[in-house]
Amino acid sequence: DVKVTQSSRYLVKRTGEKVFLECVQDMDHENMFWYRQDPGLGLRLIYFSYDVKMKEKGDIPEGYSVSREKKERFSLILESASTNQTSMYLCASSWNRVYEQYFGPGTRLTVT
Amino acid sequence: EDKVVQSPLSLVVHEGDTVTLNCSYEVTNFRSLLWYKQEKKAPTFLFMLTSSGIEKKSGRLSSILDKKELFSILNITATQTGDSAIYLCASNSGYALNFGKGTSLLVTP
Numbered sequence: 001d002v003k004v005t006q007s008s009r010y011l012v013k014r015t016g017e018k019v020f021l022e023c024v025q026d027m028d029h030e031n032m033f034w035y036r037q038d039p040g041l042g043l044r045l046i047y048f049s050y051d052v053k054m055k056e057k058g059d060i061p062e063g064y065s066v067s068r069e070k071k072e073r074f075s076l077i078l079e080s081a082s083t084n085q086t087s088m089y090l091c092a093s094s095w096n097r098v099y100e101q102y103f104g105p106g107t108r109l110t111v112t
Numbered sequence: 113e114d115k116v117v118q119s120p121l122s123l124v125v126h127e128g129d130t131v132t133l134n135c136s137y138e139v140t141n142f143r144s145l146l147w148y149k150q151e152k153k154a155p156t157f158l159f160m161l162t163s164s165g166i167e168k169k170s171g172r173l174s175s176i177l178d179k180k181e182l183f184s185i186l187n188i189t190a191t192q193t194g195d196s197a198i199y200l201c202a203s204n205s206g207y208a209l210n211f212g213k214g215t216s217l218l219v220t221p
Contacts, residue, residue, distance in 0.1 A: 004154075033208060042213040043155075043200070058208060090154055097206045098143045103154035
């Protein structure tokens with residue numbers, strides 16, 4: 001079974017802090033993705049990566065950056081957290097771009 | 113701009129009922145249509161559809177795609193309270209998944 005894990009289930013940070021969200025997959029998948037999910041807005045793509053050290057912007061990249069130094073690990077970075085970044089963050093991975101994505105358990109981030 | 117629209121947005125049924133969830137899409141370079149189930153955690157994969165008219169089935173759940181009319185349906189027969197969840201539809205254009213806002217299904221005893 002595919003396993004995607006995220007470093008924290010719940011996180012509370014203060015405005016202006018730098019925040020790291022980590023995601024690890026164990027299936028040697030090429031592609032990894034970061035989404036945020038908000039009520040009424042659904043899942044929106046922040047960034048994705050189709051190979052180590054490669055990244056592409058999704059629909060809402062502003063205020064975020066990513067890092068992929070190893071194939072199994074994809075990190076989302078909030079350089080200076082703001083209250084409008086309070087959300088559920090979901091990581092996903094897939095074998096390639098046309099195959100189904102498998103999701104991690106999510107990190108519920110609250111920025112106060 | 114690619115668009116995925118799900119209907120209804122929410123639905124309440126009694127155990128044993130059959131439900132049909134709808135998903136219409138407008139996608140450039142369409143590759144596939146995916147369905148996910150989300151309870152109080154991450155979405156779990158249900159089906160991926162690539163060809164028109166071929167039904168995918170898993171237990172009481174089934175789904176079909178119409179590439180001419182650009183829609184898909186997800187059917188759940190003999191619903192159970194454990195089917196209560198948000199059902200997400202997503203299109204894949206080979207870039208990334210584009211999700212609809214979901215249908216919230218509540219099955220009452």
